[in-house]
Amino acid sequence: MPIYINKDGQQTGPYEDHIVIDQLKNGTLSPSDLAINHGGTSWQRLGDMFPGIGKSGFEPPIGSTAAASATPVASAPPAVKKGGGCVKIGLIVAGLLFLLLGVGTAVGSRFIPSVSCDLAESDARTIDKLKADIDKAKKDGDFDEIGELQIKLDAELAGATATQRYCNDDKFRNNVIGGAGGVLAALGALMVLIGFFVGRRK
Numbered sequence: 001m002p003i004y005i006n007k008d009g010q011q012t013g014p015y016e017d018h019i020v021i022d023q024l025k026n027g028t029l030s031p032s033d034l035a036i037n038h039g040g041t042s043w044q045r046l047g048d049m050f051p052g053i054g055k056s057g058f059e060p061p062i063g064s065t066a067a068a069s070a071t072p073v074a075s076a077p078p079a080v081k082k083g084g085g086c087v088k089i090g091l092i093v094a095g096l097l098f099l100l101l102g103v104g105t106a107v108g109s110r111f112i113p114s115v116s117c118d119l120a121e122s123d124a125r126t127i128d129k130l131k132a133d134i135d136k137a138k139k140d141g142d143f144d145e146i147g148e149l150q151i152k153l154d155a156e157l158a159g160a161t162a163t164q165r166y167c168n169d170d171k172f173r174n175n176v177i178g179g180a181g182g183v184l185a186a187l188g189a190l191m192v193l194i195g196f197f198v199g200r201r202k
Contacts, residue, residue, distance in 0.1 A: 002014030002015065002016065002037070002038040003015050003016075003017065003020050003035050003036070003037055003038070003049075004035065004036050004037075004038065005020070005029065005033060005034070005035050005046075006033065006034040006035070006036075006043060007029065007030075007033045007034075014038055020035070020046065020050070021050060021053055024046060024050060024053045025053065029046060030046070031045060031046050031047025031050075031053075032045055032046070032047065033045070033046050034046070035049055087198055088195050088196075088198040089195075090195075091191050091192070091194055091195030091198060092191075092192055092195035092196070094188075094191055095187075095188045095189065095190070095191030095192035095193075095194075095195055096188065096192060097188065098184050098185070098187055098188025098191060099184075099185050099188030099189050099192065100188070101181075101184060101185075101188070102181045102182065102183070102184030102185025102186070102187070102188055103181065103185045104181070105177060105178070105180065105181030105184065106178045106179075106181030106182045106185060107181075108181075109174045109175070109177040109178035109181060110174070110178065112170075112173075112174050112177070114167060114170035114171070114174075116163055116166030116167040116169070116170050117167040117170055117171070119163040119166075119167075120160065120163040120164045120166075120167040123156055123159060123160035123163055123164075124160065126156050127153065127156050127157060127160060130149055130152055130153040130156060131153065133145075133149050134146055134149045134150060134153065137149060
């Protein structure tokens with residue numbers, strides 16, 4: 001609604017509300033100046049029409065000591081603490097856990113028992129003994145015994161092929177586990193290293 005202003009006995013206007021509010025804020029108008037709405041019947045102070053808006057009281061000239069002291073100074077924002085905080089600690093702790101777990105897995109994979117490899121070693125010893133017995137029987141000229149020993153040797157060789165294959169599978173499995181442990185340990189070491197550098201000042 002349009003507003004008429006009476007300042008120092010001089011009437012001006014009409015003005016829109018936002019114009020009057022802006023002039024109150026920048027000091028062109030004072031809360032003690034009078035105003036009346038278009039079609040109104042009584043004048044009232046701008047401070048009553050727009051309570052809490054505008055400058056009141058004496059304002060020292062710009063540049064004076066009083067003005068400087070009255071001017072609010074924006075406080076500097078608190079300095080952001082550097083250092084990485086939880087991220088730094090989390091990386092180091094997780095890295096150490098990965099490192100220990102990886103080393104333990106890699107070393108432990110060397111000691112995983114394998115029944116197939118035990119059987120393969122037992123078959124190898126049996127085969128070596130049968131070959132030695134056959135050589136001895138040949139030297140003694142005991143051809144009947146040579147035939148029996150050869151049959152046993154052939155049977156052992158057939159079984160040893162299967163147990164050796166299973167043993168190789170177990171060794172491959174252990175190597176894979178050991179390799180995974182090595183990768184995990186390397187990842188853990190990298191995380192620890194990154195953790196030490198997180199948040200360092202440049």
